[in-house]
Amino acid sequence: MAGPAASLESYSGTSGLAVSLRGVTKVYDSGVNALGPLDLDVRNGEFVSLLGPSGCGKSTALRLIAGLNAPTAGSVRVSHRADQARAGHSIGFVFQEPTLMPWANVRENVRLPLKLARAPAADANAHVNDALMQAGLSEFAEAYPRELSGGMKMRVSLARALATDPDILLMDEPFAALDEITRFRLNNDLLSLWRNLRKTVIFVTHSVFESVYLSQRVVVMTPRPGRLGAEIRIDVPERGEEFRTSAEYAAYCREVSHALTPLQSGRRGS
Amino acid sequence: MTSLETPRLSAEQAAPESRALRLVRILLPIVVLAGGIALWELVVRLNNIPPYVLPAPVEVFRTLIADWPVLSQSLLTTLLTTLEGFVAAAIGGVALALLFNQSKWLEYSLFPYAVILQVTPVIAVAPLLLIYLPQQTAVVVCAWIVGFFPVLSNTTLGLNSVDRNLAGLFQLYGASRMQTLRYLKLPSALPFMLGGLRIAGGLSLIGAVVAEIAAGSAGAGSGLAYRIAESGYRLNIPRMFAALLLLSAAGIVIYGLLALTSHLVLRRWHESALGKEN
Numbered sequence: 001m002a003g004p005a006a007s008l009e010s011y012s013g014t015s016g017l018a019v020s021l022r023g024v025t026k027v028y029d030s031g032v033n034a035l036g037p038l039d040l041d042v043r044n045g046e047f048v049s050l051l052g053p054s055g056c057g058k059s060t061a062l063r064l065i066a067g068l069n070a071p072t073a074g075s076v077r078v079s080h081r082a083d084q085a086r087a088g089h090s091i092g093f094v095f096q097e098p099t100l101m102p103w104a105n106v107r108e109n110v111r112l113p114l115k116l117a118r119a120p121a122a123d124a125n126a127h128v129n130d131a132l133m134q135a136g137l138s139e140f141a142e143a144y145p146r147e148l149s150g151g152m153k154m155r156v157s158l159a160r161a162l163a164t165d166p167d168i169l170l171m172d173e174p175f176a177a178l179d180e181i182t183r184f185r186l187n188n189d190l191l192s193l194w195r196n197l198r199k200t201v202i203f204v205t206h207s208v209f210e211s212v213y214l215s216q217r218v219v220v221m222t223p224r225p226g227r228l229g230a231e232i233r234i235d236v237p238e239r240g241e242e243f244r245t246s247a248e249y250a251a252y253c254r255e256v257s258h259a260l261t262p263l264q265s266g267r268r269g270s
Numbered sequence: 271m272t273s274l275e276t277p278r279l280s281a282e283q284a285a286p287e288s289r290a291l292r293l294v295r296i297l298l299p300i301v302v303l304a305g306g307i308a309l310w311e312l313v314v315r316l317n318n319i320p321p322y323v324l325p326a327p328v329e330v331f332r333t334l335i336a337d338w339p340v341l342s343q344s345l346l347t348t349l350l351t352t353l354e355g356f357v358a359a360a361i362g363g364v365a366l367a368l369l370f371n372q373s374k375w376l377e378y379s380l381f382p383y384a385v386i387l388q389v390t391p392v393i394a395v396a397p398l399l400l401i402y403l404p405q406q407t408a409v410v411v412c413a414w415i416v417g418f419f420p421v422l423s424n425t426t427l428g429l430n431s432v433d434r435n436l437a438g439l440f441q442l443y444g445a446s447r448m449q450t451l452r453y454l455k456l457p458s459a460l461p462f463m464l465g466g467l468r469i470a471g472g473l474s475l476i477g478a479v480v481a482e483i484a485a486g487s488a489g490a491g492s493g494l495a496y497r498i499a500e501s502g503y504r505l506n507i508p509r510m511f512a513a514l515l516l517l518s519a520a521g522i523v524i525y526g527l528l529a530l531t532s533h534l535v536l537r538r539w540h541e542s543a544l545g546k547e548n
Contacts, residue, residue, distance in 0.1 A: 101436065102540070103539045116440065
């Protein structure tokens with residue numbers, strides 16, 4: 001499947017899983033019960049969207065998978081290749097905001113994860129150039145973040161996540177702040193990246209249309225505390241502008257919206 | 271039709287208008303200065319005010335040129351003291367801020383004393399320093415005391431103003447403490463640090479002058495402030511004005527140089543150094 005040396009950390013029996021959450025809850029210091037208990041399995045190479053209204057804990061779930069926060073209870077397991085010392089290196093994270101270093105140009109921003117991992121310079125250069133090309137940024141390598149549009153900044157953020165060649169891409173509403181035209185383009189580019197690189201992608205969004213367009217599986221989450229509401233498989237092999245305007249797409253969107261609506265109204269009801 | 275043309279007209283006028291405004295902003299203070307000097311000269315001449323009460327501007331300039339050998343030597347001394355105090359303040363302030371950032375314990379134990387050092391008027395501390403330290407050292411220490419706090423507090427503020435998401439990113443990629451400091455905290459703090467240095471430059475000059483004035487009665491100093499004190503005792507009022515003029519000029523140059531440095535360092539990326547068109 002993914003890599004020749006693919007191996008799972010402590011549960012080889014269930015091989016093929018990239019991420020596995022079991023009974024995960026998160027209670028913040030303020031006492032807010034943000035998440036769970038949540039069970040979620042994501043297979044290697046799968047594209048999964050976490051969909052839900054704001055405050056449903058989907059970003060929290062992502063941060064737990066990334067290891068940025070520790071769960072209050074339950075277990076978070078992330079597979080990684082045998083040659084990677086830390087699970088963190090097998091993860092690329094794209095934040096809601098581009099989160100770029102304003103004092104460094106595009107190339108240096110993309111190089112950051114490799115620099116922090118103390119990768120050899122020649123190796124790092126090759127990886128950085130690859131990532132820049134994959135994100136369509138080769139011509140902008142020397143530009144500073146302030147000189148770029150919102151969409152381009154997001155591409156830099158994506159290129160940086162790809163620089164370490166991770167197995168898993170975690171994306172936290174990455175395109176939420178962009179205009180629709182830019183978002184469509186980035187959606188298409190992300191899909192072709194996913195198709196070519198065969199990464200596992202967990203994509204957090206609050207857009208029904210985006211989740212249906214991108215993913216193989218939409219996981220609808222309930223608000224406060226975030227739990228699994230519904231799961232909808234999107235069995236469409238070919239995506240593209242044609243799919244976006246098809247009746248099939250509209251039907252899937254309707255199905256996902258329906259799965260979302262009772263959760264929404266239940267929250268507003270009281 | 272007219273309503274359509276109006277915005278276009280105003281848009282075309284905007285550019286020359288702003289240029290004219292900029293010119294006015296430069297010219298107005300110059301006009302005020304020239305007017306003030308002319309008025310001063312006129313008042314002195316019309317009322318026949320003797321130079322030991324109020325020297326005319328022309329008289330001050332004449333003294334400046336005539337006494338240049340003495341005054342330039344004093345200027346050099348004061349500038350050297352200021353520079354030493356400033357460098358010590360810059361190094362001390364940044365180093366202490368870095369230590370505070372690495373250890374909360376150290377920050378909690380020492381920060382109140384940094385504040386006390388700052389809020390105690392340096393003019394009151396100077397005489398004591400002059401008793402316990404050699405005069406040249408005491409003067410530099412005074413310049414350091416007033417200069418180092420803005421560097422410390424601004425750098426501390428900068429080190430604590432790191433973007434939370436960027437900090438998360440560094441954590442995700444397993445950055446060590448040193449890497450986080452070098453690649454994230456220091457660059458983030460740089461604009462704040464430079465702001466602190468800009469304040470410290472002017473304050474170091476004030477500290478140097480205060481210490482020289484305090485030492486002045488001892489008569490061993492030779493800085494500009496000492497010249498002012500000395501000229502005061504001798505009722506050489508034109509020389510007092512000339513020395514004062516040099517001090518002001520020195521302050522302006524120091525501020526200008528530091529502002530320029532800050533601009534050159536930050537111009538590629540920081541909001542403060544970017545043109546309005548961005």
